[in-house]
Amino acid sequence: MSEVTSDVTTQRVLTDEMVAAIKAFFPRYPTRQAVTLPALHVVNERLRYVPLQAVVEIAELLELAPAQVQDTLTFYGMFKQDAPHGQTRAWVCRSMSCMLLGANELLDHICHKTGTRPGETTADGSTTIEFAECLGACEFAPCILANKTLHKCVTSHQADQLLNEWKTKPAP
Amino acid sequence: MPDFEPVLLANVGVPNSFTREVYESTGGYAALRKVLKEMSPNDVKELVKSSGLRGRGGAGFPTGLKWTFLPKDHPGPIYFCLNADESEPGTFNNRILMEDDPHQVIEGIILSCFATGASTCYFYLRYEYPLCYERVENALAECYAAGYLGKNILGTDYSLDMYVHRGAAAYICGEETGLIESLEGKRAWPRIKPPFPAVEGAFRKPTVVNNVETCACVAQICRRGAEWFKSIGVPPDPGNPRDPGSFGPKLYCLSGHVNKPGCYEAPLGITVNDLINNYGGGMRDGKRPKMAIPGGISMGLLTADEFDCPLDFAGPGKYGCLGLGTAAVVVMDESVSIVDYLYNSCQFFDHESCGQCTPCREGTAWSRNMLKRIKAGQGRFRDLDLLLEIGDTIGIIPGTTICGLADGAAWPLKNGIRKFRQELEDYIKRTNPTGYMETRPPPALVSLDVH
Ligand SMILES: Cc1cc2nc3c(=O)[nH]c(=O)nc-3n(C[C@H](O)[C@H](O)[C@H](O)COP(=O)(O)O)c2cc1C
Ligand code: SF4
Ligand code: FES
Numbered sequence: 365m366s367e368v369t370s371d372v373t374t375q376r377v378l379t380d381e382m383v384a385a386i387k388a389f390f391p392r393y394p395t396r397q398a399v400t401l402p403a404l405h406v407v408n409e410r411l412r413y414v415p416l417q418a419v420v421e422i423a424e425l426l427e428l429a430p431a432q433v434q435d436t437l438t439f440y441g442m443f444k445q446d447a448p449h450g451q452t453r454a455w456v457c458r459s460m461s462c463m464l465l466g467a468n469e470l471l472d473h474i475c476h477k478t479g480t481r482p483g484e485t486t487a488d489g490s491t492t493i494e495f496a497e498c499l500g501a502c503e504f505a506p507c508i509l510a511n512k513t514l515h516k517c518v519t520s521h522q523a524d525q526l527l528n529e530w531k532t533k534p535a536p
Numbered sequence: 537m538p539d540f541e542p543v544l545l546a547n548v549g550v551p552n553s554f555t556r557e558v559y560e561s562t563g564g565y566a567a568l569r570k571v572l573k574e575m576s577p578n579d580v581k582e583l584v585k586s587s588g589l590r591g592r593g594g595a596g597f598p599t600g601l602k603w604t605f606l607p608k609d610h611p612g613p614i615y616f617c618l619n620a621d622e623s624e625p626g627t628f629n630n631r632i633l634m635e636d637d638p639h640q641v642i643e644g645i646i647l648s649c650f651a652t653g654a655s656t657c658y659f660y661l662r663y664e665y666p667l668c669y670e671r672v673e674n675a676l677a678e679c680y681a682a683g684y685l686g687k688n689i690l691g692t693d694y695s696l697d698m699y700v701h702r703g704a705a706a707y708i709c710g711e712e713t714g715l716i717e718s719l720e721g722k723r724a725w726p727r728i729k730p731p732f733p734a735v736e737g738a739f740r741k742p743t744v745v746n747n748v749e750t751c752a753c754v755a756q757i758c759r760r761g762a763e764w765f766k767s768i769g770v771p772p773d774p775g776n777p778r779d780p781g782s783f784g785p786k787l788y789c790l791s792g793h794v795n796k797p798g799c800y801e802a803p804l805g806i807t808v809n810d811l812i813n814n815y816g817g818g819m820r821d822g823k824r825p826k827m828a829i830p831g832g833i834s835m836g837l838l839t840a841d842e843f844d845c846p847l848d849f850a851g852p853g854k855y856g857c858l859g860l861g862t863a864a865v866v867v868m869d870e871s872v873s874i875v876d877y878l879y880n881s882c883q884f885f886d887h888e889s890c891g892q893c894t895p896c897r898e899g900t901a902w903s904r905n906m907l908k909r910i911k912a913g914q915g916r917f918r919d920l921d922l923l924l925e926i927g928d929t930i931g932i933i934p935g936t937t938i939c940g941l942a943d944g945a946a947w948p949l950k951n952g953i954r955k956f957r958q959e960l961e962d963y964i965k966r967t968n969p970t971g972y973m974e975t976r977p978p979p980a981l982v983s984l985d986v987h
């Protein structure tokens with residue numbers, strides 16, 4: 365396994381800061397493998413994706429085969445691997461309560477406006493549009509979670525404004 | 537508004553309700569001090585058992601009884617996992633507890649850990665709750681500072697560590713053994729049971745998994761006593777020796793076509809009508825109701841004629857639904873097409889099936905595809921029978937799958953088609969006038985929409 369990373373031409377992607385942040389999780393769990401999700405989040409929150417090289421380096425830290433980390437990673441809807449997502453990642457809920465109050469139309473509208481399909485990033489690279497299953501905010505249907513900000517009872521007009529804002533300033 | 541005084545939600549709306557200071561100013565952590573000083577873990581177990589508390593995460597299993605399944609005199613470690621993965625569509629009560637009163641939840645967890653002898657708690661929190669994450673992390677730091685967590689809590693020889701573990705957008709992490717696999721750093725593939733987690737759970741050690749609201753109830757039971765808890769709700773049905781009753785207050789989530797959607801606390805056993813009219817401000821725009829989901833989409837469907845259904849653990853089952861689930865009621869008015877309801881439900885379970893069991897993986901995908909075709913005007917009467925066949929054969933109840941996700945996928949099909957067959961047939965006939973009686977296999981589906 366270690367041969368993969370000992371290749372001097374490979375550019376490491378985990379910074380010292382990331383490695384320290386990952387190692388800080390070690391004492392919490394009886395196994396190293398349990399640090400997989402925390403480690404993926406550490407990388408994803410900083411790089412906005414988890415490239416294959418990061419998977420190899422995480423595996424090395426956790427004393428796992430890269431395939432084990434990759435296996436776990438691909439199960440979850442959270443981690444992109446080919447390119448970073450936009451500075452704003454907007455999750456548009458499409459589940460039942462939101463659907464009843466116009467979520468499908470809202471998502472269609474947003475995709476149409478931005479020329480994206482769910483999972484894709486706008487041409488200017490600022491915003492990634494995703495569909496979400498229930499965001500647990502059904503009393504505010506239809507809703508959008510943009511980074512850490514929940515937008516409640518969103519109309520298509522409000523969505524236009526948000527899309528405009530995100531072009532210049534990422535959602536908090 | 538009804539006169540029931542909220543207990544679990546008492547602090548919601550109070551400024552800074554999420555701080556230790558405010559929680560303690562309303563009596564918080566007094567129960568923890570008292571219990572640690574005066575009671576043994578076994579006493580707490582017995583207290584919770586005698587309260588009749590049943591798990592609020594969906595299955596309604598008696599909490600005290602679950603705790604007694606832990607092996608006796610186990611050398612440890614025993615793990616406690618808090619299930620804060622809340623992702624059942626329609627459900628948001630856990631979010632409100634964690635955002636507005638995280639200390640009530642944490643006090644309940646500490647008491648539950650003390651009762652079960654756990655020395656580590658993993659607080660499994662879905663990633664899509666960033667505000668909960670912030671509030672819970674702050675609350676945990678306050679607890680460590682106050683000596684409620686860490687080594688030798690309040691000077692006793694009981695020690696407990698609590699760590700937040702964040703999910704990564706997968707519904708199946710809410711299933712308790714899926715949660716455990718995910719915690720261990722793997723795909724959240726539910727395990728075959730037995731062994732149950734109480735015997736062999738996280739890291740192959742005895743493990744208790746409980747829901748956020750369950751723990752909040754434990755805090756209130758320790759504060760107010762089992763008798764108080766039993767004075768609320770519905771006693772066991774004398775005609776059914778296996779019914780443990782439905783005691784305590786419950787957080788009902790109300791959404792959909794009502795005037796005031798929201799999370800309301802009421803005694804277990806109020807009816808759907810009560811919830812809509814006395815709490816939810818009635819139907820939106822004065823429209824007529826058509827149907828409602830009784831407890832999260834996994835639980836199936838009630839018609840408007842069935843809104844006298846009591847929302848206790850036994851109620852929805854008597855109306856052909858799966859159960860009370862998370863007590864998340866989604867109300868739909870007469871403008872909603874049963875086809876859209878079914879499609880949305882099938883879409884969800886298709887997306888969230890973990891793919892281990894063939895009946896679930898294939899059944900959810902095919903039912904979604906069939907609904908998509910019906911929606912697009914290519915439906916056949918025969919499809920309704922095929923969909924029912926899927927509904928009647930997938931799940932742990934028919935015994936074909938590992939976990940209950942498939943039962944959750946089955947119930948909307950079973951209830952939706954049986955209770956609204958005429959409307960479905962009318963839709964199919966109207967949209968596919970030349971082909972509705974077709975029985976030969978339909979041509980392959982082309983992609984009919986964008987998402
Ligand atoms: C597919 C599926 C998803 C579930 N999701 C959740 C969930 O998000 N939160 C939860 O507390 N329980 C969930 N459960 C129920 C848990 O498996 C488990 O019964 C519960 O956490 C036990 O806690 P309780 O006894 O306190 O209710 C789910 C079950 C299934 C089958
Ligand atoms: S029933 Fe479905 S979700 Fe559950 S383990 Fe089987 S495939 Fe996975
Ligand atoms: S259905 Fe959209 S937040 Fe719950």
